Amino acid sequence: MSVTNDAHNEAFQKALLLVASKSQRCPIPEDVIDGRYLATGLPSDYSPPPLTELSMIKEESLWQILAKESDLPVPNNARVRNYKQWYLSRPLHLKTVSKRAQPFLYYIYQNAQARDLPIELVLLPFIESAFDPYAHSHQGAAGLWQITKPTGKSFGLQFRPGYDGRLDIIASTQAALDLLEYLHDKFNGNWLHAIAAYNSGESRVRKAIKANKALGKSTDFWSLALPRETEHYVPKLLALSQIIKEENHTSLPLVYIPNSPVLTSVTITRQVPLAQIASDAGLTGKALYLLNPGYSAGLTLRQEQSQLLIPKKQLNHFYQQPEKLHYVKNKYSVRHIEPGDSLYKLATLNNTSIRDIKQANQLVNNKIHAGQLLLIPVK
Template sequence: MHITPSTAPPAALTTPAPSPAERARPTLRRAVRLALGLAFALAPVHALAEPQNDALPLAPGTQLVPPGPGSPAVAPLETDPGQRRAIRGCEVEDNCRGHALTGLREFELEAFGPGPGEPGLPWLDDPYGHERASRGRGVARARTVARPSELRPDLPWLDELELPDLPVRWHERVIRYLEFYKDDPRGRNIMRAWLRRQGRFRALIVERLRRAGLPEDLLYVAMIESSYDPHTRSRVGAGGLWQFMPAGGRIYGLWIDRWIDERSDPVRSTEAACLYFADLYQRFGDWHLALAAYNAGYGAILRSVTRYNTNDYWRLLEYENALPWGTSLYVSKTMAAAIVGRNRAFFGFEDIDEAEPMRWDEVSVPKSVPLGAIARAAGASVEVIQELNPQLHRKRTPPTMSGYVMRVPAGSGPLFATRYPQLRGDWDRYDAYVVAHGERIEDIATVHGISRRKLMSLNGIEHESEIAGGMVLVVPRLSDEDKAKNRAEAEEDLYSSGVPPAVDDELMLVAVPDRDAHIPGKRRVFYRVVTGDSMSQVAHAFGVSLRDLALWNDLGAGAHLHPRMVLQAFVDQDWDGNSAEGAPVALLDDSRLLVVTRGSEEHIALMEQRIGRERIIYTPEKPESFETIGRKFGLDSRDMARINSRPHDTVVEPGEEVVVYKVVDKERSPRAADQAKAKRRSEARRKRGKSKN
């Protein structure tokens, strides 16, 4: 399902987002939704009919509210009114055409339009339309006929079919799909699998469609979109039963982050799809165009309507470049699926062994509860809980939302309410933690008294590059005293792991292009790069341009950053230390840094001092090769070549100066220890050589 760009700015964009402590949902959700909402939009749906009284019984799922830990209250979808207005073509609360005009139009059709005809019979193509359709073209002109078999005399059974509550246009493509599902083994296998899976969700979807006053046979859109698999993902990123793209899902109130993706939630995504269908129909006033827009995006269909000056979907099929290829088949495919569903026995699908329908009780649980604890309290397996809650991606409830409504097997609500408090020790020991930009995962783990590997496992993280500023992690609950103690330990590790590492109370050495750099009206801050950082991400966190950040640090804007690099940035004096999204930025403490000019003699001398070596100038009294000079200090000719940027076979003339690194403390680093050992071996060989002479 596609959502096309909207030029109408959504009103919701002017509403400031609450802080993380004030809202149940993640800090970045609204900001990301609003940013994406400017670039994407959906499409409006229809004038709603009253639900039928003789409909199927309501789908199970909300009939039981057990007295568990908090009464379950499902929050309504928080849709984006601005984007919905763009889709509908009017305010969300309004009927875009107006009740008076609708009544007038109905009167005009009754009084001056074509005869009423037989209820449910569609407009049909001309008798030769199917021949042109078989060549990839539509029809030349449409006319009204009494019976569908007038279009295809060779298929008299068309006259006997029960039609869906969606309007059907007897196009050759619809008939070809019907023949495929009726006679082709491939089509029969596909339809049999679809109808089998439909059993799990049919009651749920039909009940929501009726509640919204929508045609029940929109049920078959989910068949075409996802094969009734809530876990399916398209190659372009659409997901769930109704194949919402992330931006479209957010417009219609679906919560999408690394913990939860409500596009996979059969209940919430169906409610969002109902809103989308209603908006699309409100925009187009025609179900064929609305369905085409569901597939291609409402903007694409509007452009075709205006380009070819027709609001007849079937006419658009005739014209070159009017519709995407998939969209040109989509409506026919959906119509055919709905017809088969209404005529199972005729098509030979009356014996389908359908999947068990979703049945559940709803319970309210706190944040960060493992699904294992919920399963034990409900007397079910983790797999069953996951099947009922496919929107949860990390095997626990979201860490930012208390009172999260979960589904447990039907009838287990009272058991859950009794057993859940008894299992408090299994779940009431975690908190949510918002990662700061530049914060190392090992520091987060240390502060919360947990190993790095355990922290990653707890949060379903496979590689530390997945961690980014603003991300919400689950961490063990500790006292403030313990966290303060652990934080001090983490900071010592941070500042002692610079390049090169410091010991005792030595300051972290930071090399910049100019240690005395200054920009009037700005203050300089320092940021340590962590795995996964990019120049653009760091620049965005500081609210500066990528070009400026690269210039201040003399870096290539397109090159990768690497962990343990330290960047300087010049920010406004009143900058609050948070990114544009409100996530904190982890800055280094200026008082614990020793800033030097990169590549200066001071910089080189301090680096060598940190690893137990001293930078000295050596002047030979007679010609000496790099190899000879190096052996005196435990270096080889290539070490000398690297230090002095000269060839390794260089011969130094008397009076010429070269730089040498001399070991002064072999205990300071492995490099110094190895060099001292090499010097001893060289001296031993020299002594043995003298003794032989």
């Protein structure tokens, strides 16, 4: 290191200590020098708010986020009104399905948001399967997204003895969103046509559009002659989206879902019993299988990598002894954050990057605090 750099670093440290001694807080904005936000304790002048104020503090739920970000037009027509009433008259249904959605909804939301898709699509499993990951239909569809085998194969799903990609939450979500993007493109950016085609098939919607054109009629979704199920499928989705927007007014009995990740994925490189992975993660075998119903034989794939979902809160437990996890592709050590730590320091000491640490811990910014547990990539 050069003398100039040594002098610069010494001046930097002196300035840092001087300001920190006055405020007990890091003086460097996190957006100025990436990753150099220092972990500190609470300010010395901190005092907790009165209990009456604490009782009024409530974290924004994912339902509220969905309400804010939903923007597909919802017409005030008979079909939509009927389904709004249908939902509102079935509070037990809303409560049951939203409870089933708890582990999966934010994961699906993340994936839809990453693709810049309409947020209403996140609610399709509500309509398709009532968020039952084991759901099977008489028409041969299965899983949260009710995908058939031929469609699943066309969009990359695998089918092996003891494994059904339609029931795999990760694989089926990617396939369903791929299919919706494909249909959106095929129907020239018309989302209602795409959603209708997801239900009844591309050719059926295309034929209905062609028939209306031949008669000089409108080709919007509401004017098409489609199977009865499809004619009700789209308004059912739009009605659900609309009443979620009006949750405060209708007092919907939706189970609370936090606006934060509940699940994370781990990549398994060889065939391993789910029971062993569950034990290493501090879970019961049943709890892990409920999140990964595609693996009906209780084993990951033999000659390919498998992606499993585990609760985010179990990650620290899972990686406490990374040397034992010979079957995991990416390994991490668990770091107990102390005052003075920063992402920059952690990345430098562990020969990794700030980006990789943030990604491993799903951090949205550079702020860390003393007492926090972070996963550090092991090279």
